[in-house]
Amino acid sequence: MSTATEAPEHAGRSYHHGDLRSALVCAAVARVEQVGAEHVSLRAVAAEVGVSPSAAYHHFADKDALLGEVAATGLHMLVESVGAEVAAIAGDTREAARLRFRAAGQAYVSFALSHPQLFRVAFSPYCLEHPGVPTTDDGSVPVLSELLNDLVSTGGMNADVRDDSEDVFVATLHGLATLALQGMIPAERVPQLLSKIEQLIGVDD
Amino acid sequence: MSTATEAPEHAGRSYHHGDLRSALVCAAVARVEQVGAEHVSLRAVAAEVGVSPSAAYHHFADKDALLGEVAATGLHMLVESVGAEVAAIAGDTREAARLRFRAAGQAYVSFALSHPQLFRVAFSPYCLEHPGVPTTDDGSVPVLSELLNDLVSTGGMNADVRDDSEDVFVATLHGLATLALQGMIPAERVPQLLSKIEQLIGVDD
DNA sequence: CCACGGAACTTGATGTTGTTCAGATTGACG
DNA sequence: CGTCAATCTGAACAACATCAAGTTCCGTGG
Numbered sequence: 001m002s003t004a005t006e007a008p009e010h011a012g013r014s015y016h017h018g019d020l021r022s023a024l025v026c027a028a029v030a031r032v033e034q035v036g037a038e039h040v041s042l043r044a045v046a047a048e049v050g051v052s053p054s055a056a057y058h059h060f061a062d063k064d065a066l067l068g069e070v071a072a073t074g075l076h077m078l079v080e081s082v083g084a085e086v087a088a089i090a091g092d093t094r095e096a097a098r099l100r101f102r103a104a105g106q107a108y109v110s111f112a113l114s115h116p117q118l119f120r121v122a123f124s125p126y127c128l129e130h131p132g133v134p135t136t137d138d139g140s141v142p143v144l145s146e147l148l149n150d151l152v153s154t155g156g157m158n159a160d161v162r163d164d165s166e167d168v169f170v171a172t173l174h175g176l177a178t179l180a181l182q183g184m185i186p187a188e189r190v191p192q193l194l195s196k197i198e199q200l201i202g203v204d205d
Numbered sequence: 206m207s208t209a210t211e212a213p214e215h216a217g218r219s220y221h222h223g224d225l226r227s228a229l230v231c232a233a234v235a236r237v238e239q240v241g242a243e244h245v246s247l248r249a250v251a252a253e254v255g256v257s258p259s260a261a262y263h264h265f266a267d268k269d270a271l272l273g274e275v276a277a278t279g280l281h282m283l284v285e286s287v288g289a290e291v292a293a294i295a296g297d298t299r300e301a302a303r304l305r306f307r308a309a310g311q312a313y314v315s316f317a318l319s320h321p322q323l324f325r326v327a328f329s330p331y332c333l334e335h336p337g338v339p340t341t342d343d344g345s346v347p348v349l350s351e352l353l354n355d356l357v358s359t360g361g362m363n364a365d366v367r368d369d370s371e372d373v374f375v376a377t378l379h380g381l382a383t384l385a386l387q388g389m390i391p392a393e394r395v396p397q398l399l400s401k402i403e404q405l406i407g408v409d410d
Numbered sequence: 411c412c413a414c415g416g417a418a419c420t421t422g423a424t425g426t427t428g429t430t431c432a433g434a435t436t437g438a439c440g
Numbered sequence: 441c442g443t444c445a446a447t448c449t450g451a452a453c454a455a456c457a458t459c460a461a462g463t464t465c466c467g468t469g470g
Contacts, residue, residue: 038243055448164401167390175380185372196369200405257420
């Protein structure tokens with residue numbers, strides 16, 4: 001995001017770009033957000049950076065590889081966004097843990113709704129073709145995993161409920177975000193459904 | 206699906222095709238399933254049907270409009286598939302209703318895993334650009350809606366739990382399917398998670 | 411029975427796209 | 441100061457979406 005055209009010393013004008021790779025990814029992210037991944041052209045991205053189309057092939061095997069990087073970036077931003085909202089709520093109390101849980105759900109859906117195209121490409125086949133997906137460690141999202149640990153340790157959730165609930169919670173959140181994005185669930189129902197989910201999953205009152 | 210190249214009388218060889226529109230959609234569906242929506246070309250679809258590329262423009266405004274029809278077809282097939290599995294289980298008992306519920310969940314995820322590209326395009330921006338999405342009536346999927354009514358009327362679910370649970374159930378199913386498709390949830394955990402969902406949502410034992 | 415109008419499709423052309431490759435340019439290192 | 445590898449350019453190519461103009465077909469009214 002911040003690695004756009006700010007090359008170390010010689011910004012822009014020299015023959016060598018300095019950090020073309022991240023500049024291309026950054027421009028591609030912007031373009032994806034504007035027109036959607038399926039309408040992004042390699043040439044347009046290269047032109048925006050001020051470089052010939054073939055320059056991209058020294059950093060990416062494919063157009064798909066570039067989009068793969070965009071997908072990975074999208075996932076990263078999603079996790080960062082959720083993490084930031086969660087981290088903003090401090091405290092060891094059960095109440096704080098419950099607020100963090102709530103904030104995580106809202107942040108996940110909010111990100112999807114405010115970055116629809118990026119969210120979509122993050123869960124498209126592109127990110128499978130590329131390694132370096134930063135969210136999955138043992139197959140689950142670290143932020144949400146810690147979140148549940150938090151709830152358990154503060155007594156906001158039963159420990160035996162936890163393990164199965166994690167994947168269910170992630171799945172529900174993701175489904176909610178996707179369907180809201182698609183317009184199949186009205187956005188104004190989302191908060192209500194989020195609290196319903198908390199209730200079902202067993203976040204104790 | 207069955208409206209491929211079987212024109213009413215004069216099949217195939219005449220100048221006029223008979224039912225080019227559905228033939229194109231059908232071929233496009235096949236091609237999407239093979240290579241994914243982002244790698245489908247209008248020309249290849251037209252060639253498969255045995256028609257010049259520009260012929261498609263008499264039936265669709267755009268390549269995107271054709272893919273929109275593919276998306277709608279995908280949604281339709283998904284609903285049909287779930288509906289068929291549910292309808293295969295007869296009976297008015299609470300037990301039967303519970304089995305139907307279980308079958309619906311499995312069918313939903315199974316469809317996603319066995320038609321990954323079609324499932325993806327069905328929930329891509331393409332289907333927004335096109336009317337005629339057959340799944341949503343008041344915003345929810347009819348099959349699943351009836352399913353829950355079923356459960357309630359046979360005593361398998363509390364009536365007051367129903368309304369909120371519907372969207373949550375759909376969202377969870379959809380999230381589960383998407384994440385399994387993405388490899389973020391191992392496919393072998395899906396049945397376990399499905400029963401967990403039933404339990405959480407309040408399908409009485 | 412026949413001309414005619416319109417719908418369905420083709421041909422040919424245009425501009426854009428992804429991709430490749432031979433060569434020009436550069437900074438770093440000896 | 442010269443060499444070298446990394447980086448970028450430019451021109452080229454095939455495939456692509458799209459469109460305008462022409463061609464073939466079918467049904468319909470005279």
